[in-house]
Structures are given as structure tokens and as C-alpha cells.
Amino acid sequence: MEPPGTAGDSEASSPHVVLIxxxxxxxxxxxxxxxxxxxxxxxxxxxxxxxxxxxxxPTLLSALDNARIVSIVCxxxxxxxxxxxxxxxxxxxxxxxxxxxxxxxxxxxxxQPIKALQGIIIKQIACxxxxxxxxxxxxxxxxWGRNQNGQLGLGTTEDSLVPQKIQSFQGIxxxxxxxxxxxxxxxxxxxxLYGWGWGRYGNLGLGDRNxxxxxxxxxxxxxxxxxxxxxxxxxxxxxxxxxxxxxxxxSKYxxxxxxDFEDHLVPHQVEALQSSHVSxxxxxxxxxxGLTSDGKLYGWGWNKFGQxxxxxxxxxxxxxxxxFPNEEKVVQIxxxxxxxxxxxERKNLFxxxxxxxxxxxxxDILDRDSPKMIEVLSTDGSGCKEIDSLKIExxxxxxxxxxxxxxxxxxxxxxxKELVDPVKGNGNDASVPDTDVKRIRI
Numbered sequence: 487m488e489p490p491g492t493a494g495d496s497e498a499s500s501p502h503v504v505l506i507x508x509x510x511x512x513x514x515x516x517x518x519x520x521x522x523x524x525x526x527x528x529x530x531x532x533x534x535x536x537x538x539x540x541x542x543x544p545t546l547l548s549a550l551d552n553a554r555i556v557s558i559v560c561x562x563x564x565x566x567x568x569x570x571x572x573x574x575x576x577x578x579x580x581x582x583x584x585x586x587x588x589x590x591x592x593x594x595x596x597x598q599p600i601k602a603l604q605g606i607i608i609k610q611i612a613c614x615x616x617x618x619x620x621x622x623x624x625x626x627x628x629x630w631g632r633n634q635n636g637q638l639g640l641g642t643t644e645d646s647l648v649p650q651k652i653q654s655f656q657g658i659x660x661x662x663x664x665x666x667x668x669x670x671x672x673x674x675x676x677x678x679l680y681g682w683g684w685g686r687y688g689n690l691g692l693g694d695r696n697x698x699x700x701x702x703x704x705x706x707x708x709x710x711x712x713x714x715x716x717x718x719x720x721x722x723x724x725x726x727x728x729x730x731x732x733x734x735x736x737s738k739y740x741x742x743x744x745x746d747f748e749d750h751l752v753p754h755q756v757e758a759l760q761s762s763h764v765s766x767x768x769x770x771x772x773x774x775x776g777l778t779s780d781g782k783l784y785g786w787g788w789n790k791f792g793q794x795x796x797x798x799x800x801x802x803x804x805x806x807x808x809x810f811p812n813e814e815k816v817v818q819i820x821x822x823x824x825x826x827x828x829x830x831e832r833k834n835l836f837x838x839x840x841x842x843x844x845x846x847x848x849x850d851i852l853d854r855d856s857p858k859m860i861e862v863l864s865t866d867g868s869g870c871k872e873i874d875s876l877k878i879e880x881x882x883x884x885x886x887x888x889x890x891x892x893x894x895x896x897x898x899x900x901x902x903k904e905l906v907d908p909v910k911g912n913g914n915d916a917s918v919p920d921t922d923v924k925r926i927r928i
Contacts, residue, residue, distance in 0.1 A: 574599050581593045618631050627660050627672070631646065725764045745803055834864035
């Protein structure tokens with residue numbers, strides 16, 4: 487479950503970022519030593535700090551200090567984490583439709599264990615807008631949350647307040663899953679690609695715009711074996727064993743990367759990257775990121791807030807390389823709805839895009855159209871020793887740090903108070919569909 491440079495690395499050295507995940511308007515990072523930080527919008531409890539406050543810089547999540555977390559995944563407005571030593575999944579944030587898996591629809595402001603998954607070895611967790619899935623080490627898939635379009639794969643359209651096993655995968659070991667707004671995709675250990683849920687934009691890859699209530703195999707990829715899959719809000723991204731990148735679904739903003747703005751109902755290779763070996767992918771609300779094996783990062787799609795990271799605010803329908811200082815190579819990428827975060831080989835963390843809730847982690851609410859280092863979580867930044875000292879104090883129990891002060895670097899209080907209040911009531915997107923009150927206010 488852990489990538490190279492795991493949370494089990496030596497804790498003697500300064501903490502560094504191991505895993506990142508971005509939600510609708512918040513971000514989470516797992517540092518070496520099993521330290522979890524979160525920042526950005528906190529209105530629904532998705533930061534896990536026990537209140538609804540936004541955080542403009544990374545804040546240590548003390549509630550998980552002793553859980554030895556090895557993975558973190560953001561949904562739109564909720565977050566999950568997995569403790570391998572405890573064999574326990576935790577979740578917190580917005581609880582509507584049962585997306586937290588706790589048996590109810592209540593919001594939760596601090597990490598709580600999902601009792602139905604206690605004792606199960608989890609290989610991977612995926613979170614969409616309002617639903618979640620977990621792949622067990624045996625390749626079984628559990629799903630929970632919203633299900634109005636069949637995105638849970640259970641054969642019904644009833645929401646599930648607790649995890650349920652997807653019976654359709656009985657005897658078919660799943661390798662990886664991905665969740666979009668209301669659709670889900672998976673690749674099996676044999677390299678087969680599946681889609682289910684909301685299919686209005688061809689985002690299931692099945693050649694039509696129909697919903698599916700149970701997983702259905704995507705046959706159009708022929709003999710290609712798929713090894714990675716990711717979902718944007720209404721589009722899907724997958725990578726073949728040879729490193730070829732394929733996308734399908736909604737493309738109004740060019741998020742498929744095919745040089746046009748046309749939807750594709752079946753997987754279509756991104757020609758612009760056909761000579762590259764794609765090693766990692768991530769989908770945002772309407773933008774996409776692809777990382778190649780030589781550490782180059784490419785972005786395309788909706789770019790109103792600079793979330794593609796190429797120095798402008800123009801939508802791009804073909805991949806454009808994202809430039810980093812000193813040509814640093816990228817090793818990890820995660821797309822939020824309107825922002826993006828990335829880790830470089832030098833263990834520096836960068837962010838760009840929408841910053842109105844502090845989700846970029848720079849202590850302000852500014853948008854940025856190119857990568858900017860998050861100093862406090864970067865090896866070449868200013869804060870690693872600060873994090874280390876706070877972590878030692880926290881774990882030892884000798885010094886108690888209040889939640890309001892539990893920042894990786896405690897900012898000037900006057901500055902923070904001035905900036906936090908205006909964050910509330912940020913602008914809406916007129917094109918947000920459906921009637922979800924909470925989604926529309928995002």
C-alpha cells in the first residue's frame with residue numbers, strides 16, 4: 487500500500503512527505519513517522535481537527551498520532567485513513583448518504599473507525615464525491631455511501647450506510663479502484679478494466695451513456711492490459727502495462743487530452759503522450775494530470791484557477807508540461823477539484839490552483855497558476871525541523887498543544903484571524919449540476 491519511501495522509514499531524520507491526497511477544497515499529507523497533516527476547507531469536518539475551521543497551512547492531526555497510519559485518501563468533503571497495525575480504516579468529514587461508513591449520515595469532525603472494516607487487510611481505498619470503496623488484500627471490493635446511479639456496484643440504487651461486498655467480483659481479484667462523482671472504475675489483477683454507476687458522459691467506457699448497477703467489463707481496449715485507473719468528476723483515466731494513457735468520458739473542458747472538446751464513450755489513447763511511459767495519473771473535477779516514468783508532469787483540462795499549473799488560466803485540451811524549479815522530477819501527484827498538489831524527488835511538496843479555502847497550504851487564500859513550494863512540508867523549505875519538534879512534544883505527552891495552535895509552523899495569530907473569516911462564502915460555479923445543497927455551495 488505504501489509507495490517507495492514509506493511511512494516506515496527511519497524516524498530519526500526530519501519528517502518528509504510520503505503520501506498526498508486532495509479533496510474538493512482540502513488537502514492531506516502523510517509524513518514519515520506516520521504523521522498526518524491536513525489543511526484547507528474544514529466546514530464539514532474533513533480536516534479532522536474537531537471543528538469546522540479552515541486551515542491555511544498544514545496542521546498536524548493529533549487524533550491519529552498513535553494509529554500508525556499508512557495511507558490517506560480524500561473524498562470531496564471527507565477523508566479516510568488506514569492503519570495497517572490496527573487493521574482499521576478511519577473516516578471523518580461530511581457524512582451525508584453514509585459516505586463515512588459509520589451506519590448513519592452524520593458529519594464527523596475527528597477520525598472515527600469504520601467498525602465494519604475492522605480487522606480486514608486493506609490494499610487500497612478510493613473516495614469519490616459521495617461514495618467510497620476499499621479493495622482487500624484478497625482482491626475483494628467493499629463499497630459504501632451514495633448509490634443513486636449504481637456507483638456502489640451492488641445491483642441497486644439504494645445508498646449504503648456501511649460497507650458492503652460487491653458480489654459481482656466474486657472470483658475476480660481486483661487490483662485497483664477509482665471513484666468519480668457518481669461512477670466507479672476498476673482494474674483487475676488480470677489487467678481487465680471495469681466501469682459502473684453514472685454513465686451519462688461515456689465515463690464508464692462501455693460505448694453508451696447508460697448507467698450500470700453492477701461492474702461491467704470494458705471490452706474496447708482489446709488485448710491491452712490495464713494497470714492503473716483514476717477518475718475525474720465525469721471522466722476516467724487508465725494506463726496500460728506498456729505505459730500508454732487512455733481517457734474517456736466528459737471532455738467539455740478538454741480534460742480527456744485528445745486535442746478537442748469531444749466526449750469519448752470508449753477508452754481512447756492520448757496521442758500526445760504515446761511516446762512517454764505514464765507511471766501515475768490523477769483526475770480533478772474537470773482537469774487531469776499524468777506523470778511519466780522520467781519524472782515529468784503533464785496537465786490538461788479546465789484551468790480557470792490555474793489548476794493545470796502551466797502559468798496561465800486557459801483551458802488546455804492537450805497535455806502541457808508543468809515546470810518545476812530546478813527541473814525537479816515529480817514522484818507523486820494528486821488532483822483536487824480545483825487545485826493540484828505534487829511531491830518531487832527531493833521530497834518537496836508543491837501546490838497550485840484554487841486557494842480560496844487555504845487548500846494550497848501557503849498561509850493565504852490566493853489562487854496560483856504554477857507550482858509553489860509548501861515550505862513547511864518540504865525538505866528544501868523552512869519547516870521540517872519545526873514539524874519534528876512539534877511531533878516529539880505531541881507524542882511524548884510532556885507538552886500539550888491546543889488544536890488552534892497545532893500548526894506545523896504556528897503562524898502569526900493576527901494574520902490567521904484576518905484571513906480565515908473572508909474564506910467563508912467563496913464563489914460558486916454556476917454550472918454545478920443536480921440539487922445537492924452542500925455541493926452547490928462549494
